Amino acid sequence: MAAATRDKKGRPIVAVTGIGVVTSLGVGKSDNWAKLSGGVSGIRRISRFPTEGLRTTIAGSVDEAYRDAMSPAELSERVALLAGDEAIAEAGIGIRGHFPGPLYLAPPPLEVEWAERIRMAEMAASNADTGYPDILRVARAFASANGEFKFAIIGEHLAEHFGTEGSPISLNTACASGASAIQLGMEAIRRGECEAALAIGADASLTPESLVRFSLLSALSTQNDPPERASKPFSKNRDGFVLAEGAAALVLENLDHARARGARVIGILEGYGEKSDSFHRTRTSPDGKPIIATMHNALADAGVGPEDVDYINAHGTSTPENDKMEHLGVATVFGERIRGIPISSNKSMIGHTLTAAGAVEAAFTLLTMQNQRLPPTINHAIPDPAIQLDVVPNVARDAKVRRAISNSFGFGGQNVCLVMALEPA
Amino acid sequence: MTERREVWITGAGLITCLGEGLEANWNHLERGDTPPFDDKTFAPYIVHPLGPVNFDRQIPKKSDQRQMELWQRTGVYAAGLALADAGIAGRPDLLDGTDMIVAAGGGERDIPADSAILTGLRKVDARGPFLNERLMSDLRPTLFLAQLPNLLAGNISIVHGVVGSSRTFLGEESAGVDAVRIAQARVAAGQSDLTLVGGGYNAMRWDLLLVFEQAGVALKDAFAPVWDRGLHGGLALGSMGAFLVLESRDHAQSRGARPRARISPVYADRNRRRPGDVEATLRQQWDLIAGNVDPAHAAVISGATGAEPATSAERAALKDIGLPVRNTGTYIGHGVDAQFLANLAIGCMVIEHGKLFASTGTGDVGPSSSGISQVVVTSVGNWRGEGLGLIEKVD
Numbered sequence: 016m017a018a019a020t021r022d023k024k025g026r027p028i029v030a031v032t033g034i035g036v037v038t039s040l041g042v043g044k045s046d047n048w049a050k051l052s053g054g055v056s057g058i059r060r061i062s063r064f065p066t067e068g069l070r071t072t073i074a075g076s077v078d079e080a081y082r083d084a085m086s087p088a089e090l091s092e093r094v095a096l097l098a099g100d101e102a103i104a105e106a107g108i109g110i111r112g113h114f115p116g117p118l119y120l121a122p123p124p125l126e127v128e129w130a131e132r133i134r135m136a137e138m139a140a141s142n143a144d145t146g147y148p149d150i151l152r153v154a155r156a157f158a159s160a161n162g163e164f165k166f167a168i169i170g171e172h173l174a175e176h177f178g179t180e181g182s183p184i185s186l187n188t189a190c191a192s193g194a195s196a197i198q199l200g201m202e203a204i205r206r207g208e209c210e211a212a213l214a215i216g217a218d219a220s221l222t223p224e225s226l227v228r229f230s231l232l233s234a235l236s237t238q239n240d241p242p243e244r245a246s247k248p249f250s251k252n253r254d255g256f257v258l259a260e261g262a263a264a265l266v267l268e269n270l271d272h273a274r275a276r277g278a279r280v281i282g283i284l285e286g287y288g289e290k291s292d293s294f295h296r297t298r299t300s301p302d303g304k305p306i307i308a309t310m311h312n313a314l315a316d317a318g319v320g321p322e323d324v325d326y327i328n329a330h331g332t333s334t335p336e337n338d339k340m341e342h343l344g345v346a347t348v349f350g351e352r353i354r355g356i357p358i359s360s361n362k363s364m365i366g367h368t369l370t371a372a373g374a375v376e377a378a379f380t381l382l383t384m385q386n387q388r389l390p391p392t393i394n395h396a397i398p399d400p401a402i403q404l405d406v407v408p409n410v411a412r413d414a415k416v417r418r419a420i421s422n423s424f425g426f427g428g429q430n431v432c433l434v435m436a437l438e439p440a
Numbered sequence: 441m442t443e444r445r446e447v448w449i450t451g452a453g454l455i456t457c458l459g460e461g462l463e464a465n466w467n468h469l470e471r472g473d474t475p476p477f478d479d480k481t482f483a484p485y486i487v488h489p490l491g492p493v494n495f496d497r498q499i500p501k502k503s504d505q506r507q508m509e510l511w512q513r514t515g516v517y518a519a520g521l522a523l524a525d526a527g528i529a530g531r532p533d534l535l536d537g538t539d540m541i542v543a544a545g546g547g548e549r550d551i552p553a554d555s556a557i558l559t560g561l562r563k564v565d566a567r568g569p570f571l572n573e574r575l576m577s578d579l580r581p582t583l584f585l586a587q588l589p590n591l592l593a594g595n596i597s598i599v600h601g602v603v604g605s606s607r608t609f610l611g612e613e614s615a616g617v618d619a620v621r622i623a624q625a626r627v628a629a630g631q632s633d634l635t636l637v638g639g640g641y642n643a644m645r646w647d648l649l650l651v652f653e654q655a656g657v658a659l660k661d662a663f664a665p666v667w668d669r670g671l672h673g674g675l676a677l678g679s680m681g682a683f684l685v686l687e688s689r690d691h692a693q694s695r696g697a698r699p700r701a702r703i704s705p706v707y708a709d710r711n712r713r714r715p716g717d718v719e720a721t722l723r724q725q726w727d728l729i730a731g732n733v734d735p736a737h738a739a740v741i742s743g744a745t746g747a748e749p750a751t752s753a754e755r756a757a758l759k760d761i762g763l764p765v766r767n768t769g770t771y772i773g774h775g776v777d778a779q780f781l782a783n784l785a786i787g788c789m790v791i792e793h794g795k796l797f798a799s800t801g802t803g804d805v806g807p808s809s810s811g812i813s814q815v816v817v818t819s820v821g822n823w824r825g826e827g828l829g830l831i832e833k834v835d
Binding site: 064065066067068069070122124125126127129132133136137144145146147148150151154155157165166167170171174175181182183184185186187188189195199202203205206208223224227228230231232289290291292293294295296297305425426427428429 | 507540544545546547549551554555558559561562566567568569571572573575576579580581584585587588589590591593594595597598601602603604605606607608609610611612614615617618621622625626629631646647649650651653654655656708709710712821823824825827
């Protein structure tokens with residue numbers, strides 16, 4: 016038997032052998048890539064519920080996957096299933112209903128939704144004010160018909176469907192969750208605990224309350240008309256992110272294991288970095304140090320330097336704060352070279368898919384390398400003079416991309432950076 | 441597999457309905473008194489409120505306290521106790537590289553706002569626009585931050601300066617087991633030297649009772665020990681914060697830290713909960729550690745919830761294993777994602793004292809005395825997830 020292939024630090028090498036994607040652009044990675052590289056926006060007017068009285072009335076909803084009256088839990092599970100099935104089919108791993116490794120899932124936070132609360136209140140039919148004691152009285156009868164609202168439920172259903180091994184882990188690192196799920200899979204393979212892992216980020220939680228919550232933090236764009244122009248990362252007139260839904264699944268596999276079974280290797284996950292920010296609950300340290308340390312840590316973990324990076328998949332939310340701080344971060348890490356490194360934001364087209372974003376954007380980063388074509392940052396009409404970056408403005412272009420990084424930052428001081436590369440010859 | 445390092449628990453922090461700190465909890469457990477519980481506030485449901493605690497002692501800034509709901513303050517407080525116990529509180533040189541895994545729920549609702557909206561909704565025809573308008577005017581931005589699951593970890597970063605990394609696991613009891621499992625595995629494999637792991641839970645919440653009542657497992661009407669609540673019994677939610685510091689032996693020794701216990705790999709799994717499934721999974725997990733357990737000096741701390749049929753299944757499995765058993769749920773209630781952490785902290789006290797605490801209920805078997813140096817901690821989730829961990833005395 017041949018000696019095990021190891022990375023520069025003597026660890027098993029983590030390959031990606033399958034990818035699945037669902038976003039507002041469509042279901043499946045070929046549709047998504049065609050539109051993403053065509054500069055098409057998936058942002059549209061919300062049709063799922065009335066928007067009167069809301070400041071933001073647009074979103075990147077997964078309308079193609081949505082079925083009437085699905086709850087956020089049901090829809091998130093559906094997009095996770097679609098993405099997972101696509102990824103596993105591409106990888107050709109395991110047998111149907113048995114994925115040979117653990118599941119790491121980044122789901123949206125779940126709770127009882129307004130639709131359920133209202134139905135329970137109706138069933139309780141109290142004459143005076145309606146409160147929690149009233150809906151608790153009927154909750155038991157209600158539950159049998161409508162399932163449960165447990166955090167574990169999506170992971171439990173997915174573990175059953177895919178037949179993954181062991182306890183499925185559901186995790187949350189806010190808007191970095193999808194990247195954290197991938198990271199957990201990388202760690203497990205490097206520890207030698209498993210030969211393969213399934214990492215999924217899925218978030219389809221567009222509801223009036225989710226919109227209102229981000230609205231009250233002034234995080235959302237209110238430039239509702241036209242919807243497809245609202246998300247404009249790195250532009251001078253950017254005014255917030257566009258809430259969106261989506262999912263991505265990645266089959267991670269020990270490179271030796273993948274080669275031994277003749278699997279096609281899409282790319283290599285070379286490294287990750289994280290660093291928490293203790294400055295503020297929603298804002299980044301003004302000096303950008305945690306973001307900078309996150310990227311440094313990722314490059315160091317991969318055993319490469321800034322000069323080895325050909326492309327940056329930005330977090331690029333289109334909020335004034337994020338894009339400014341991300342610019343500061345990449346300018347510090349990459350120095351003068353940053354002017355020669357393209358950096359684009361998928362969120363200009365698909366919006367911010369929240370807990371799915373890190374996984375969706377890692378998937379797109381791998382597709383970028385696979386296709387040797389840079390997806391653009393669309394809506395880049397008024398550049399921000401304070402941000403001197405090659406954001407691949409408005410139109411995709413071909414490029415030589417051997418190695419790329421993908422940034423994910425979230426509320427609560429969460430920062431993750433992934434380093435990806437093409438398979439070594 | 442790469443070479444594995446020995447992992448120590450070098451710090452533990454615990455607050456429950458029995459009070460603050462490991463000593464206060466141990467003293468109560470040793471006496472075996474009926475624990476404080478509240479059967480009035482949420483009648484007919486029974487819950488265990490947090491014992492008296494002065495949050496200022498671990499969260500000095502009122503502005504920080506105002507940004508958190510009770511579940512977060514509880515967790516941040518216990519995290520502070522654990523960091524102090526490990527001797528790393530206020531040590532930026534160590535905290536800068538300290539990783540963190542938190543098991544959390546979240547979603548603390550604004551009950552008056554929800555109730556007012558529900559009442560108002562019944563009187564209008566155009567419900568969608570009414571809901572939008574009221575949400576825009578009634579929701580508080582700070583409450584949203586208190587609802588985000590990862591903001592317990594975020595607040596620990598802010599208040600205590602733990603900034604190596606931060607991950608939050610979701611999913612009821614399994615989240616706590618998996619948090620410890622991954623923390624232990626990372627330290628053992630050299631992916632981390634020092635990890636803070638734990639959770640916080642506030643039982644005094646209508647919105648959580650709603651979830652457990654939907655599942656038909658919330659304890660009502662009369663308090664009884666976990667083992668003796670019968671087929672229609674249930675779990676009594678318990679407020680608690682529980683954190684541990686896990687550290688590689690080399691790292692601990694190089695800074696002169698003392699071990700409370702050594703922790704072996706933790707096992708976690710799931711099944712469909714058909715009859716016999718819980719027993720089979722626990723048995724498989726036990727078989728993985730049985731060779732390292734000396735029955736003459738070992739005991740089980742059970743995380744049985746009181747919910748059926750899980751509690752009876754665990755009881756059968758433990759009878760089969762045959763070690764002395766104590767449950768903690770009778771004393772401190774069920775803290776869901778924080779329970780496994782609390783039980784490991786209590787397990788550390790069992791090892792320190794070399795004996796078990798007072799039995800309560802018919803499933804607690806075996807004597808309290810004799811030199812116990814190994815503790816097996818179980819977790820059988822009220823709905824899903826089985827887990828098991830082994831901690832032992834470091835000689």
